[in-house]
Amino acid sequence: EKRQLRDLQMDCLDEWVTHYRSFSGEGQCAAYIPALEKANPFDLGICIIGPGGTVIKSGDWHVSFTLQSISKVISFIAACLGRGISYVLERVDVEPTGDPFNSIIRLEMHKPGKPFNPMINAGAITVASLLPGESPQNKIESLCTIIESIVGKRPTINEAVFQSEWQTAHRNRALAYYLKETGFLEVEVEEALEIYLKQCAIEVNAEDIAMIGLILAHDGYHPLRNEQIIPKEVARLTKSLMLTCGMYNASGKFAAFVGIPAKSGVSGGIMALVPPRSRQEVPFPNGCGIGIYGPAIDEYGNSHAGVMLLRHIAEKWDLSIF
Ligand code: GLN
Numbered sequence: 001e002k003r004q005l006r007d008l009q010m011d012c013l014d015e016w017v018t019h020y021r022s023f024s025g026e027g028q029c030a031a032y033i034p035a036l037e038k039a040n041p042f043d044l045g046i047c048i049i050g051p052g053g054t055v056i057k058s059g060d061w062h063v064s065f066t067l068q069s070i071s072k073v074i075s076f077i078a079a080c081l082g083r084g085i086s087y088v089l090e091r092v093d094v095e096p097t098g099d100p101f102n103s104i105i106r107l108e109m110h111k112p113g114k115p116f117n118p119m120i121n122a123g124a125i126t127v128a129s130l131l132p133g134e135s136p137q138n139k140i141e142s143l144c145t146i147i148e149s150i151v152g153k154r155p156t157i158n159e160a161v162f163q164s165e166w167q168t169a170h171r172n173r174a175l176a177y178y179l180k181e182t183g184f185l186e187v188e189v190e191e192a193l194e195i196y197l198k199q200c201a202i203e204v205n206a207e208d209i210a211m212i213g214l215i216l217a218h219d220g221y222h223p224l225r226n227e228q229i230i231p232k233e234v235a236r237l238t239k240s241l242m243l244t245c246g247m248y249n250a251s252g253k254f255a256a257f258v259g260i261p262a263k264s265g266v267s268g269g270i271m272a273l274v275p276p277r278s279r280q281e282v283p284f285p286n287g288c289g290i291g292i293y294g295p296a297i298d299e300y301g302n303s304h305a306g307v308m309l310l311r312h313i314a315e316k317w318d319l320s321i322f
Contacts, residue, residue, distance in 0.1 A: 016313065030301070035164035036161065039065070046292050047291045049213075050288045053223075062206075066161045071143070071200050081234065082130075091115075095117055098249050113181070121175055126192075140199060147208075150211055158202075161267075162198055165200065165201070166194075169197060209291035210288075214287070216230070217289055258319075264307075268295030270303055272290040272291075275287050282317060
């Protein structure tokens with residue numbers, strides 16, 4: 001199986017990465033967080049990990065980037081583990097919005113102030129305030145511990161990216177003040193922002209997020225460590241949120257044309273996963289985690305070349321869950 005997968009990498013993956021990298025110029029690095037604009041827009045990398053530990057990589061998979069919105073997935077998991085699913089869902093719903101990730105408009109339309117889902121900023125700031133731990137530092141630790149238990153190393157926070165966003169987070173501050181006023185934040189506004197923006201500034205590479213994807217593909221079970229890291233119920237709920245809300249207001253199109261649970265971030269990362277499939281003659285029949293990095297993003301805030309690459313792979317390897 002390993003040789004077959006190595007061949008896949010040599011024959012196709014390298015060629016596909018080179019091809020889709022050339023489309024990066026149609027996107028742009030996020031500029032509203034000044035530190036993110038410094039990324040090389042033509043970086044494109046991918047890492048795919050199977051449950052047997054087979055890893056295939058191509059392009060700029062080794063480049064570090066910050067989790068940004070991908071952290072919303074881990075934060076949601078950490079909050080559910082620490083506070084229980086029902087406690088979390090009393091404070092954040094599980095409905096897609098069809099609006100941009102940082103939109104404020106629906107906060108007034110629901111039961112007053114209740115964010116629609118944990119994958120938009122309003123929901124993620126709420127969830128950040130629910131993380132277990134007394135201080136912002138402890139709350140961030142709870143999230144880092146989950147990442148460490150999956151990827152095997154303690155992640156670090158990129159201070160420059162955190163500071164850059166902290167100083168320019170006017171929209172997120174507005175969301176947090178609204179949430180505080182309606183009683184959904186469990187900590188003070190500036191504390192909630194510190195937790196949320198620090199979780200967004202956690203540094204990873206494509207291999208790290210592929211590993212997290214793999215564990216979710218297996219309902220929270222770590223197939224390499226033979227350990228249930230995330231309870232099945234939490235993992236399934238998380239995957240449903242990735243599928244319906246993970247690619248912001250392009251989640252419907254992504255489900256239609258790629259068809260796998262995924263979560264993107266404005267720094268250009270995409271964490272995706274393929275559950276085990278019934279047909280055995282396809283690549284990765286027992287599922288896999290996929291990590292992509294391509295910092296030039298499209299109008300929705302998703303990696304432009306990354307989505308194209310993922311769509312191509314999904315078509316070629318028949319990855320859609322539908
Ligand atoms: N830190 C970013 C923000 O709050 C994350 C958003 C994203 O990745 N879409 O704006």
